[in-house]
Amino acid sequence: MNLNRSHRPSARVRLALLLSLFVLFAGVSTVRSQSPTTSPANPTPPAPAAENQLTAPTSPSSPQNPADSSASAVAKTATGADSKTELAIQDSGTTFRLRVNLVQVHVTVRDPSGKPVNNLRKEDFLLYDQGKLQTISTFAIETRETRRAKAEAAAKTQVDEVEPGKPASSVIPDRFVALVFDDTHFEMADIANVRVEVGKFLDTVAPTDRVAIFSTSGELTHGFTSDKEQLKKTLLGLIPRAKFQGSTIDCPDVTFYEADQILNYSNTQVFNVDVQDTIQCAFGGDQTQIASARSMVQSASQRMLVQGETENQYAYTFMQDVIRRLGGMPGERVLVYVSPGFVTTLAQHIDLSTVVDLANRSNVVINALDGRGLYTPDLMGDISKPVNTNNYQTAGLKASYRIDAQNEQAFVLGDLAYGTGGTFFHNSNDLAGGLQIIGAAPEVSYVLGFSPLSQKMDGQFHTLKVVLTEKRKFTIQARRGYMAPKKFKDANEQAKEEIQDAVLSKDEILDFPLQIQTQYFKADDTSVRLSVVSHLEIKGVHFRKADGRNWDNLTLATVIFDDNGNYVMGQEKLVTMKLLDTTYEKLSRSGIVVKSTFDVKPGRYMIRQVVRDSEGSQMAARNGAVDIPN
Numbered sequence: 001m002n003l004n005r006s007h008r009p010s011a012r013v014r015l016a017l018l019l020s021l022f023v024l025f026a027g028v029s030t031v032r033s034q035s036p037t038t039s040p041a042n043p044t045p046p047a048p049a050a051e052n053q054l055t056a057p058t059s060p061s062s063p064q065n066p067a068d069s070s071a072s073a074v075a076k077t078a079t080g081a082d083s084k085t086e087l088a089i090q091d092s093g094t095t096f097r098l099r100v101n102l103v104q105v106h107v108t109v110r111d112p113s114g115k116p117v118n119n120l121r122k123e124d125f126l127l128y129d130q131g132k133l134q135t136i137s138t139f140a141i142e143t144r145e146t147r148r149a150k151a152e153a154a155a156k157t158q159v160d161e162v163e164p165g166k167p168a169s170s171v172i173p174d175r176f177v178a179l180v181f182d183d184t185h186f187e188m189a190d191i192a193n194v195r196v197e198v199g200k201f202l203d204t205v206a207p208t209d210r211v212a213i214f215s216t217s218g219e220l221t222h223g224f225t226s227d228k229e230q231l232k233k234t235l236l237g238l239i240p241r242a243k244f245q246g247s248t249i250d251c252p253d254v255t256f257y258e259a260d261q262i263l264n265y266s267n268t269q270v271f272n273v274d275v276q277d278t279i280q281c282a283f284g285g286d287q288t289q290i291a292s293a294r295s296m297v298q299s300a301s302q303r304m305l306v307q308g309e310t311e312n313q314y315a316y317t318f319m320q321d322v323i324r325r326l327g328g329m330p331g332e333r334v335l336v337y338v339s340p341g342f343v344t345t346l347a348q349h350i351d352l353s354t355v356v357d358l359a360n361r362s363n364v365v366i367n368a369l370d371g372r373g374l375y376t377p378d379l380m381g382d383i384s385k386p387v388n389t390n391n392y393q394t395a396g397l398k399a400s401y402r403i404d405a406q407n408e409q410a411f412v413l414g415d416l417a418y419g420t421g422g423t424f425f426h427n428s429n430d431l432a433g434g435l436q437i438i439g440a441a442p443e444v445s446y447v448l449g450f451s452p453l454s455q456k457m458d459g460q461f462h463t464l465k466v467v468l469t470e471k472r473k474f475t476i477q478a479r480r481g482y483m484a485p486k487k488f489k490d491a492n493e494q495a496k497e498e499i500q501d502a503v504l505s506k507d508e509i510l511d512f513p514l515q516i517q518t519q520y521f522k523a524d525d526t527s528v529r530l531s532v533v534s535h536l537e538i539k540g541v542h543f544r545k546a547d548g549r550n551w552d553n554l555t556l557a558t559v560i561f562d563d564n565g566n567y568v569m570g571q572e573k574l575v576t577m578k579l580l581d582t583t584y585e586k587l588s589r590s591g592i593v594v595k596s597t598f599d600v601k602p603g604r605y606m607i608r609q610v611v612r613d614s615e616g617s618q619m620a621a622r623n624g625a626v627d628i629p630n
Contacts, residue, residue, distance in 0.1 A: 086583050105449075106142070122136055122448075128464065142447055157516055157517050172606045173210045174506040175332040177209055178326055178334070180319060183240055184216050191240055200435075201440075205226075216315040217241040224566070252278040253277060254300040258274060258301070258401055262298075263301055273398065312345075313351065324358070328567070329504070335359070335364055343405055352416070360482075365477075365479065421477060421479045460483075463481045511540075512539075516534050518626040528602055538588060541616060552615045555572060557570065558570060568605065602628045602630045604627050
């Protein structure tokens with residue numbers, strides 16, 4: 001009989017403890033971006049040759065009306081923010097009050113057979129923030145068709161310099177999938193099958209998805225791309241890369257699982273079994289050598305514990321690196337962890353909770369796939385390491401330890417997935433089907449939006465729970481929480497934080513109307529001037545009336561990403577408005593146009609623009625695309 005299981009908490013208790021740990025740590029650590037000159041998470045470094053223009057729009061097919069002329073004149077003469085200027089544009093530095101953030105939760109619902117449920121309504125969902133029921137203020141159904149429509153709408157923002165009205169051929173990526181392979185724990189038999197099935201999955205990747213490949217050893221890396229053939233070539237290099245290789249026959253034969261039991265759980269049964277095996281393999285069954293055997297088992301256990309924890313640490317550390325990289329991508333972020341699983345010690349539960357906490361902070365969902373497929377316990381152990389003793393008294397117990405270790409390997413995969421609102425696919429040889437479930441965008445998903453009630457500006461992690469109003473045998477996949485806004489002492493820091501979050505989102509926000517167009521002009525084969533023209537309708541913007549004027553500030557952040565979602569450049573502008581009533585009426589009819597210009601090279605780019613006003617705490621965000629041929 002194995003006494004170990006009495007020391008192990010149940011799967012439900014383990015998950016509860018894990019969630020408690022990352023909620024606890026949420027108040028301790030904060031994810032920050034890398035250097036502002038290289039990090040994709042920093043949307044506002046100065047752009048080269050940035051041109052600032054602010055005008056009222058005019059119709060190319062009709063004479064300019066008086067309102068357009070007046071507004072244009074005001075804008076063109078505005079060179080500063082003095083007390084008489086009605087409109088001015090300058091470098092960023094605006095301050096504004098905290099906006100009541102809209103938290104959006106993407107939810108996938110599957111029936112018992114694993115198929116997406118597509119006929120649910122807003123009334124079918126209940127959403128809890130920190131255990132308190134929230135009002136779902138926005139509701140949308142997202143399908144492959146709606147994703148394609150959004151991509152096509154963004155592509156239409158390009159105005160071709162040769163063929164006006166011709167849409168861009170770029171497809172804006174809105175989903176980033178990092179495939180992380182645990183090559184430090186995989187065995188060759190399993191990893192060969194994984195390579196084949198992942199290759200099939202890559203053939204099905206959608207045009208709006210970008211995929212990257214990583215391995216926990218750090219030996220296999222390919223950045224986000226839509227080039228499926230290049231990803232398949234990278235996949236060919238996937239082989240087992242264990243950091244520590246034991247001899248064919250070890251004496252004492254102490255596994256990592258057994259070392260964990262002996263040193264962390266004081267399991268005397270496991271210790272005595274290994275002592276008896278050592279007497280057989282090292283001393284020919286001489287029981288007078290029991291003291292020496294005990295010393296050898298103790299030393300071997302310490303060595304194996306260090307080696308096993310080191311290999312686990314490689315996996316945890318590398319996952320954190322991938323999560324940080326994913327956290328800077330402008331769209332939905334998924335980490336697909338393909339692994340046979342591994343035994344994790346008590347001390348490393350904190351490392352596990354750190355990974356889960358970082359993923360939740362970075363809005364990254366971890367989906368896990370057990371690469372062993374349909375799992376059958378291996379009674380005989382690794383055939384490359386034949387049994388080194390014929391001790392019939394311990395053979396049965398040693399086999400039970402191998403089974404326990406192989407079963408426990410899956411626990412860490414479930415903890416990673418369930419702790420981040422992801423999916424754990426296991427106990428099936430249909431790895432290709434599993435990859436479709438955890439790697440591809442679902443056919444149908446629901447987007448629930450809410451403005452948190454009694455929101456505290458504590459910058460802490462808030463737990464979320466989504467349930468259905470009627471008890472059905474459906475599986476719900478949704479994020480486990482979000483980071484609440486933090487109350488900054490410096491309002492400029494608050495502004496940057498909120499705009500940055502919006503820039504790295506894929507969602508369009510339309511608190512007030514915003515339209516963007518992209519144009520480019522080639523100076524030569526290597527130099528291109530890219531213009532982003534923004535038309536803002538200020539009629540729905542909340543102004544503050546004081547001293548006979550209408551006051552408000554608009555902050556415009558424009559960020560350029562390449563075709564694979566990597567940050568290229570960006571700039572931020574401040575539009576200061578102190579409008580007399582007559583000017584306000586004119587601009588309410590015509591709107592205003594802001595033109596931002598960047599010097600880029602030929603290529604495909606996606607544009608993300610976020611506009612934020614100071615008085616009404618409103619926001620608008622739009623996506624665009626441009627394809628500049630060589």
